[in-house]
Amino acid sequence: MATTAEYNLGEYPFPRGWFMIAETSEIIQKPLAIRYFGQEMVIYRGNSGRVVVIDAYCPHMGAHIAKNTTSYVVLDGEHIEGDSIRCPYHGWKFSPDGNCEDIPYSPAPIPPKACVKSWPVVERYGCVYMWHDPEGGEPDYDVPDLPEWEDTDWVRWKIDHLGELDCHPVEIIDNMADKAHFSPIHGSSGIEHFENSFDGHIVVQDFAAGHRTLASSALLKTRTWYTGPAILRSRMDGDHPSIIQIAHTPIDDGRIKVWHALLVRSADADDRERGVMAARAYQEASRLALMQDFEIWTHKRPCTQHLKVIGDGPFGKLRTWYKQFYTTREKGAKLQAKANGHVVTKGTKRDPWPEKT
Ligand code: FES
Ligand SMILES: [Fe+2]
Incomplete structure (x- = not known):
């Protein structure tokens, strides 16, 4: 494990952006303690259904606002009131915006x-x-x-919780430029196209290749993109159009939590149940492909500097793009300007991995 400073990514240990922190069904009208970005936080669903995330520690005397089972605030069902929350220690009440709106005993x-x-x-x-x-x-x-979420031709995903990884998120981001891992890790063959496009807070990877085990001789074409530093989507067209989401969020500097999910266009429009079963099987295949990366990430040492050769993708440019999230907006804009553009990683005379025939 290495830290943001050891990767020389920027002055902030944690990036700016949108991050997945939970699955919807986990958040109920009972406050939960969560930890991300090296901070203790509390998440709960207010009575209106609104989800709220606040600092875990009360400004009065530092009680943890969620971690309590014995205070009468909790026992009497007064922990959550409307969309506000009461501290179990002395009952101060905080609005979803974090402002104290009641100190029950003080004039x-x-x-x-x-x-x-x-x-x-x-x-x-x-x-x-x-x-x-x-x-x-x-x-x-x-x-x-994700407009397909509302489209009944598509089967909604279920979230795979992949757990925690002692790995800095930059190692996951590197995958976007990693043309040469596709054959050994994912079984791709004859990569026809590998292109990265950098545009502001978005980076795209366009990929087209065959596969060593999939029966179809058609090229597998994917478009994969990050919107900000931590939410990946990947769209694959063909017989079973699908959209992957991979989300990773720092817990501490050099440690992340990871989720995977797959939305699939129903293969069987007439039989909903069969369509859902096929979609679940498809999601599982996608999860297993990600676990092939996961095994590498679990055991590798940090890569603070690539030993780059011809045939590798644009790792340097990708890290320049990624650094924008670890600094001020002002400096980030300069990094964006430096990264913006397209890079096609050309094949070499030798395919990156010996073809199996
Ligand atoms: S510590 Fe929270 S109300 Fe006193
Ligand atoms: Fe991969």
Whole structure:
């Protein structure tokens, strides 16, 4: 494991952007303790259904706002009131924006410092995403949309919780430029096209190749993109159009949590149940392909510097693009300008991995 500073990514240990932090069904009207970005936080669903994320520690005397089972605030069902939450220690109540709105025993006005930090949260496609920003700014782009979510021809994904990985997220990002791992790790053969496009906070990988075991002789074409530093989507057309989501979020500097999901166009429009079963099998195949990367990430040492050869993709440019999230917006804009553009990684005389015939 190495840290952001050891990779020389920027002055902030954690990047700016939207991050998945939970699956929708996990968040109920009971506060949960979560840890991301090296901080203890509390997540809960207010009575209106709104999901709220605030700092875990009460400004009064530092009690953990979620971790309690014995206070009468909790026992009497007063932990969550409307979309607000009460601290179990002395009952101070905080709004979803983190401002204290009630100190039940004090006649004095509420002091301005009586507030907890609150983070912007959206709930979409079965996922809860939060905006993390070391500068404390508002989101400057949206969570990537997914119009197919509302389309009944598509089977909605179920979230695969892949757990925690002692690995800096930059190692996961490297995959976007990693042309040469496709044959040994994923079984691709005869890579016909590998192109990366960098545009502001988005990086795209266009890929076309055959596969050593898939029966079809047709080229597998995928378009994969990151919207910001931590939400990957990948679209594959063909017989079973599908959209992957891979999301990874720092827990601490050099440690991440990872989720996978796959939305599939139903293969069997007449039989919903069969269509769902086929989609689940397809998602499992996709998860297993990701686990092939996962095994490498689990055991590798940090790559702070690539030993790059012809035939490798644009790792340097990709890391320049990724650095924009670890610094101020002002410096990030300069890194964006430096990264913007297209790179086609050409094949070499020798296919990156000996073809099996
Ligand atoms: S520590 Fe939270 S109300 Fe006192
Ligand atoms: Fe991969």
